[in-house]
Amino acid sequence: MPDFDFIQAAQGRPHDRVPIWIMRQAGRYLPEYRAVRGKVSFAELCESPDLIAEVTHQPINIFGFDAAILFSDILLPLEPMGQKVSYDNGGPRLTPPVRTPEDVAGLKSFDPAEKMGHVLSGIRAIKDRLDDIVPLIGFCGSPFTLASYMVEGGGSAHFTEIKRFIYNHPKAAKTLLSRLAEMTGEYLKEQIKTGVDCVQLFDSWGGILSVDSYREFSLPYIKTVFDICRTENIPRILYLNGTRPYLPLLAELDCEVISIDWRTDLAEAFSILDGKSIQGNLDPQILFGTAELVEREASKILEASADKDGFIFNLGHGILPATPVENVRRLVNTVHSFARTS
Ligand code: CP3
Numbered sequence: 149m150p151d152f153d154f155i156q157a158a159q160g161r162p163h164d165r166v167p168i169w170i171m172r173q174a175g176r177y178l179p180e181y182r183a184v185r186g187k188v189s190f191a192e193l194c195e196s197p198d199l200i201a202e203v204t205h206q207p208i209n210i211f212g213f214d215a216a217i218l219f220s221d222i223l224l225p226l227e228p229m230g231q232k233v234s235y236d237n238g239g240p241r242l243t244p245p246v247r248t249p250e251d252v253a254g255l256k257s258f259d260p261a262e263k264m265g266h267v268l269s270g271i272r273a274i275k276d277r278l279d280d281i282v283p284l285i286g287f288c289g290s291p292f293t294l295a296s297y298m299v300e301g302g303g304s305a306h307f308t309e310i311k312r313f314i315y316n317h318p319k320a321a322k323t324l325l326s327r328l329a330e331m332t333g334e335y336l337k338e339q340i341k342t343g344v345d346c347v348q349l350f351d352s353w354g355g356i357l358s359v360d361s362y363r364e365f366s367l368p369y370i371k372t373v374f375d376i377c378r379t380e381n382i383p384r385i386l387y388l389n390g391t392r393p394y395l396p397l398l399a400e401l402d403c404e405v406i407s408i409d410w411r412t413d414l415a416e417a418f419s420i421l422d423g424k425s426i427q428g429n430l431d432p433q434i435l436f437g438t439a440e441l442v443e444r445e446a447s448k449i450l451e452a453s454a455d456k457d458g459f460i461f462n463l464g465h466g467i468l469p470a471t472p473v474e475n476v477r478r479l480v481n482t483v484h485s486f487a488r489t490s
Contacts, residue, residue, distance in 0.1 A: 152283045154215040158346060158383035158405050160425050160458035166450060167214035168483040169285070170476070171387070172466035173207040174219050177473065180206045190235045194220055200270030201277050208282055210473075211480045215283050215346070216274065218339070220267050222289030222350055223297055225335055228263040229327075230256045231298060245301030247309065249320035255327060260335040271342045286344030288336055290351035290386075291328035291369035295321070307356050314365050321365065329369040333376025340379050348385040348407070349373060352465075355390020355409075362394055367401065374403050385427060389465055395420040410464030414452045425458030432463045435475045442475050446482045454489045 156163035174181055181203055184193065193199050204219045223233045223240055231242045246252060261268065274284055289297075296310040297303075304310070314321040336347050354366040374384050387407035388394060398406050399421050406424055408417050410431035417426055434445045446461075453459035461483045467476070 150280060152214065152345075154283055154460060155345060155381075155383065157458060157460050158385065158425050158427075159381075160404070160423070162457050164488075166453070166459060166461050166483050166486055166488060168461035168480055169213040169215040169217065170207075170463050170467050170479075171217075173211075173213060173217065174203045175467060176469035177467055177471040177476070178206055178210070179473070180210070190221075194224060195266045197266060197269035197273040200267070201273035204270075204274045204284075205277055208278075211476060212484070213282065213480065215285050216278060217285040217348075218267070218271060218274065218287060218344065220270065220287075222287070222294065224267065225260065225264060225288070225331060226294065226298060228256065228258040229331070230254065239303040240297065241302045242297055243301060245309070246295075246298045246324065247313065249317055249323075252320045252324045252327075255324075257327070257331070260331070260338045264335060264338070268338060268342045271339060271344060275343045283345035284343065285346045285348055285385075286336060286339035287348045287350060288332040288373070290349050290354060290366060291325045291332060291373065292357070292366035293351050293353045294328050294332070295324050296353045296356075298324070307353065310353075311356075314361070325365065325369045326372070329372035330376070333373040336373065336377035337379075340377060340382055344382075346383045346385065347377060348387055351386060351388045354388050354394070359393050359397065363397060367394075367397055371401060374401070378402075383425075387427075391417070399424070405458070405460065407462060408464065412464075414449060418453070418456060425460065426453070426456075427460040427462045429462070429464040430479070432465055432468050432471070435463075435467065435471045435479065437475075439475070439478055442478050443482050446479055447486075450483065450486045454486075 153163040154167040157167050200219045204216050208216050227233050234241050299310040299313045383404040385405040385407050386403055389409050391408040391412045405427050407427035408429045410429050
């Protein structure tokens with residue numbers, strides 16, 4: 149495999165230009181993606197290795213991003229655990245919700261090589277087509293984020309049910325989190341065996357917890373996942389939405405990259421996470437602004453990271469469906485034409 153800038157930056161090693169990819173880069177802001185979704189549902193798309201490969205490639209071909217990310221969803225492995233996952237009206241729904249210690253005891257274990265075979269076939273199809281132009285990122289949800297969806301039964305404004313569950317049934321909650329950590333670690337291991345070059349864990353909802361609760365209910369399970377899937381030369385990225393209060397805890401985590409949101413100061417993150425690579429952190433809403441705004445805000449991030457080998461440009465969270473495609477093109481050009489100083 150060639151020395152990709154993305155992998156070099158993730159490992160904190162010298163490289164030529166700042167690599168960029170963006171979360172949800174294959175998604176509804178792209179007319180080419182909407183054309184595929186006009187023919188099949190999201191669930192059907194996630195089950196077809198050919199279509200997975202097609203949409204994973206779209207943003208690489210269109211913008212020249214430095215990494216591809218497997219097209220799939222963090223909630224899919226919850227099906228073989230026994231919950232029905234649907235994406236019909238708006239946000240995802242998980243039924244029946246997990247609300248009691250008995251519900252946790254009733255969840256099933258499964259072999260990811262068997263039950264997630266369509267996703268693994270998707271990885272093979274992507275790799276065939278990518279032909280080593282760019283590396284491929286595999287991913288999973290963090291145990292706490294997955295548990296939030298399972299207990300809430302979908303997205304949530306206040307996270308009342310997951311908080312009620314962890315505070316009133318801490319033992320059952322920890323059993324659930326351990327099972328999710330085991331499942332997620334094994335699933336990532338299988339993705340790596342099948343060919344992904346890097347893995348990212350999405351802790352999208354960990355940021356609702358106090359620092360103490362994060363230390364108790366999210367971080368140890370992330371550590372388990374990263375220990376299980378640890379493989380030489382495969383960088384491990386943790387994305388945490390609302391990163392700032394947890395930076396000192398994350399400094400201790402054994403992984404190569406922390407992906408930070410836009411509220412987190414980049415210089416402060418470099419200083420606290422000393423030695424780790426950083427990914428981020430443009431506010432996705434900046435992409436709704438003028439060309440000048442996009443270039444100015446991207447340049448600020450580039451300047452703040454110019455002397456670091458361990459930096460990957462990304463957004464602070466996923467790209468939004470109404471984002472103008474032209475601004476994505478501008479962003480990639482701004483990043484790729486930047487002269488690094490390290
Ligand atoms: O980044 C990528 O391009 C890879 C594919 C990917 C998707 N979801 C595709 C998707 C990835 C990495 C995810 C992760 C994911 N899924 C997360 C973590 C990242 C984050 O945003 O915090 C979460 C929380 C989910 C759960 C999920 N899946 C939600 C909340 C939704 C609906 C939100 C929405 O935008 O409608 C999904 C569905 C989903 N997953 C879509 C895509 C492109 C939209 C589906 C469609 O085409 O209608």
